[in-house]
Amino acid sequence: xxxxxxxxxxxxxxxxxxxxxxxxxxxxxxxxxxxxxxxxxxxxxxxxxxxxxxxxxxxxxxxxxxxxxxxxxxxxxxxxxxxxxxxxxxxxxxxxxxxxxxxxxxxxxxxxxxxxxxxxxxxxxxxxxxxxxxxxxxxxxxxxxxxxxxxxxxxxxxxxxxxxxxxxxxxxxxxxxxxxxxxxxxxxxxxxxxxxxxxxxxxxxxxxxxxxxxxxxxx
Numbered sequence: 001x002x003x004x005x006x007x008x009x010x011x012x013x014x015x016x017x018x019x020x021x022x023x024x025x026x027x028x029x030x031x032x033x034x035x036x037x038x039x040x041x042x043x044x045x046x047x048x049x050x051x052x053x054x055x056x057x058x059x060x061x062x063x064x065x066x067x068x069x070x071x072x073x074x075x076x077x078x079x080x081x082x083x084x085x086x087x088x089x090x091x092x093x094x095x096x097x098x099x100x101x102x103x104x105x106x107x108x109x110x111x112x113x114x115x116x117x118x119x120x121x122x123x124x125x126x127x128x129x130x131x132x133x134x135x136x137x138x139x140x141x142x143x144x145x146x147x148x149x150x151x152x153x154x155x156x157x158x159x160x161x162x163x164x165x166x167x168x169x170x171x172x173x174x175x176x177x178x179x180x181x182x183x184x185x186x187x188x189x190x191x192x193x194x195x196x197x198x199x200x201x202x203x204x205x206x207x208x209x210x211x212x213x214x215x216x217x218x219x
Contacts, residue, residue, distance in 0.1 A: 001041075001068035002060040011075070025060065039072050040128050041065060041108045042121055049115040049203065049213055057177060066099060069108035073101035086110075090120035098124070115215065146206055152217040157192040157204075161185055165206060172216075173203045194218055 004024040005012055011031050018026040043065035045052045054064035063071070070082040078101050086097040086108075096118070099108040107128065111118050117125075147160040159170065165185055172180045172192065180202065183192065192204075197218050204214040 001071075002062045004060055006063065006068070006071055033075065038104075038128070039069075039076075039106045040125065041069050041072075042110075042117055042125070043108065044111050044113050044115070044117075046112050047115050048201070049215060052110065060177075065108060065110065069099055069101065069106055073106040076102060076106060078102055078106070089124070090118075094118045094120040096120045096124065104128075115213075146214060148204065148214055148216060152219045153194055154219045155193070155195045157194050157216060159185065159190045159192065159204070159206075161188060161190075161206070163188075168207045170207070171205045173205065175201050175203075 004027040007024070011033055012024065012027040013029050013031045014026040015029040016026065022028075043050065043052050050057060051062055052065050054062050054067070056062070066082065070078075083099045083101070086099040089096050089098055093112065096109050096111040099110075101107070109121055109124055111121055113121065145162045146165065149158050149160070151157070161168075166187065168185050169182060170185060170190075171182045174180055180197065181192070183190070185206070199218050202216045202218060204216050206214070
């Protein structure tokens with residue numbers, strides 16, 4: 001959770017369109033999240049995109065994952081201290097640790113699946129929400145699919161998307177959060193010229209329902 005969403009003990013949402021040039025990216029309206037909602041955070045200790053222990057990414061200052069879960073629990077009525085240890089679940093590369101507040105109402109699960117989830121986390125998510133009611137009466141939509149290749153890339157990065165993302169904007173950032181370039185996905189396959197860029201790690205962000213972030217390695 002970034003400080004754009006939570007700072008000085010309060011939660012915020014954008015009052016209009018978000019922009020990286022505005023303070024806290026435009027998250028300027030104080031809000032009160034519904035205390036009746038369950039909260040599950042999946043964060044990995046070796047995530048190379050969103051820092052588990054907090055830090056700056058894409059111009060936002062992220063809170064440590066364990067601190068963020070504690071802040072949510074406190075908002076929902078928890079009065080104890082922040083947990084400094086959790087419950088181990090699973091073994092090997094699928095091992096996770098669960099930090100649970102308020103009898104499971106607020107939970108943080110970590111692992112070592114980088115910017116993804118392992119099989120134990122997938123099972124945990126399914127079990128955690130198994131008692132939730134299914135909401136009907138809303139429109140279904142296809143999840144936007146994105147494929148980038150080759151990755152690592154030397155000269156030209158191709159971006160393949162489904163119809164849901166045609167016309168959307170993409171942005172490329174370096175590891176310091178600097179916006180290197182922007183463009184628009186005008187067809188199912190678009191490309192980015194990267195031959196002149198320095199070698200290293202970049203982050204491609206595709207706007208849309210999920211605001212997808214894709215790690216790109218430049219050789």
